[in-house]
Amino acid sequence: MTLGTAAGVTEPFPAECVLSGARVALDPGRAVWATLVVRNGKIAAVIPGRKAPAGIAKSLRVINLKDHLILPGLINAHDHLHFGIFPRLGQGPYPSWREWAEDIYHPEEPPLLDLLKISKETRFWRGAIQNALAGVTTVCHHDAPHALLTGNALPVKVHTDCGWAHSLDDRQWARRFAQTPVNRPFILHFAEGTDAQSCRESARLERKVKLNERLVLVHAIGVSKSDWLKLRAAGVWIVWCPTSNLHILGQTLARELLLSYPSIALGSDSPLSAAGDLLDEVQAARALLDLPSDLLYRMVTSRAARLLRLSGDQGTIAEGGVADLLIVRDHSRPPCDSLITLSRRDIAAVMRSGEITVASDEFYTLRNLATELRLFPFQRHGLQWHVAAPPGVLTLQS
Numbered sequence: 001m002t003l004g005t006a007a008g009v010t011e012p013f014p015a016e017c018v019l020s021g022a023r024v025a026l027d028p029g030r031a032v033w034a035t036l037v038v039r040n041g042k043i044a045a046v047i048p049g050r051k052a053p054a055g056i057a058k059s060l061r062v063i064n065l066k067d068h069l070i071l072p073g074l075i076n077a078h079d080h081l082h083f084g085i086f087p088r089l090g091q092g093p094y095p096s097w098r099e100w101a102e103d104i105y106h107p108e109e110p111p112l113l114d115l116l117k118i119s120k121e122t123r124f125w126r127g128a129i130q131n132a133l134a135g136v137t138t139v140c141h142h143d144a145p146h147a148l149l150t151g152n153a154l155p156v157k158v159h160t161d162c163g164w165a166h167s168l169d170d171r172q173w174a175r176r177f178a179q180t181p182v183n184r185p186f187i188l189h190f191a192e193g194t195d196a197q198s199c200r201e202s203a204r205l206e207r208k209v210k211l212n213e214r215l216v217l218v219h220a221i222g223v224s225k226s227d228w229l230k231l232r233a234a235g236v237w238i239v240w241c242p243t244s245n246l247h248i249l250g251q252t253l254a255r256e257l258l259l260s261y262p263s264i265a266l267g268s269d270s271p272l273s274a275a276g277d278l279l280d281e282v283q284a285a286r287a288l289l290d291l292p293s294d295l296l297y298r299m300v301t302s303r304a305a306r307l308l309r310l311s312g313d314q315g316t317i318a319e320g321g322v323a324d325l326l327i328v329r330d331h332s333r334p335p336c337d338s339l340i341t342l343s344r345r346d347i348a349a350v351m352r353s354g355e356i357t358v359a360s361d362e363f364y365t366l367r368n369l370a371t372e373l374r375l376f377p378f379q380r381h382g383l384q385w386h387v388a389a390p391p392g393v394l395t396l397q398s
């Protein structure tokens with residue numbers, strides 16, 4: 001099945017609009033009443049106060065966000081978007097990802113037989129939609145680049161400006177690392193296992209490259225205590241995918257490590273192994289390890305932006321920054337507490353570079369968005385949504 005890129009499915013939202021009446025997150029612990037002026041995909045102004053200044057409101061499209069809280073759009077540091085429509089597979093725990101992959105990979109049998117017939121483009125779309133519905137505005141795709149990912153069609157921005165290898169089992173990984181520009185991150189699965197082979201990966205890595213802050217190691221479950229000290233001293237970044245780790249390996253990173261290691265961001269990993277989406281990871285991390293809500297907030301906003309070396313103040317809400325926003329119902333809690341307790345019912349809309357990509361049914365109807373946007377209906381989490389995606393992609397049964 002091929003649906004192509006469906007370019008132009010979203011009508012341009014007013015290039016300039018005003019979001020008024022909401023509390024706006026300044027950092028994990030603080031939100032203030034403010035009006036946001038969004039212009040050409042950026043936050044042109046943050047004006048303190050509960051109401052939009054009268055002069056501004058007259059000339060622009062004003063979206064009344066009374067009783068709402070505006071959070072920065074979330075940043076997913078690790079996903080495999082082409083598996084966006086796949087179910088979770090395997091019965092762990094396994095010694096490492098290698099045994100899991102061998103166990104689940106039967107392309108000649110259902111469900112893979114049928115799923116692999118779906119075009120890669122459609123699978124990218126579904127992966128992107130899954131992220132957008134979780135409040136994600138930027139996702140790092142861990143696999144080969146594709147034209148659909150670097151265009152502007154998908155409801156999330158896909159970060160591909162980095163080097164990557166699947167893992168140290170990729171014989172070309174050191175060459176790929178050497179070819180990656182020195183100011184870009186290099187991402188690979190690392191020590192995804194509890195067996196001896198996984199535990200030796202730190203030594204294998206160090207034999208070929210000098211540890212530094214460009215390295216982004218995904219999972220790192222088999223890293224020893226002494227090797228954690230080396231990674232920390234070198235500023236190496238880690239992506240933590242808790243539900244994927246638990247599904248494949250039966251364990252994940254320790255709470256003390258997560259509290260003390262300064263360079264860890266959160267990723268959803270693929271639906272093949274994870275419980276759901278990035279919001280599920282945030283909430284599972286909280287439930288499993290009782291991590292502080294401000295730490296989890298940073299792991300999916302400012303920290304993830306630093307890991308990926310994103311520009312434009314991504315992961316924060318600031319004048320001059322990109323208008324990547326997650327608009328939720330306000331329960332008068334600090335932003336970080338709102339995020340970790342966020343119910344799907346409280347998600348009102350997601351804005352990517354100033355354009356609404358996801359709206360709840362209530363938000364869509366009450367604000368009369370049908371006259372301005374071409375969003376299409378989609379059921380997920382038992383709720384009705386409106387999403388910037390082609391109807392053919394949305395109606396495909398998963």
Ligand SMILES: [Zn+2]
Nearest residue numbers: 142218269270
């Ligand atoms: Zn992965």
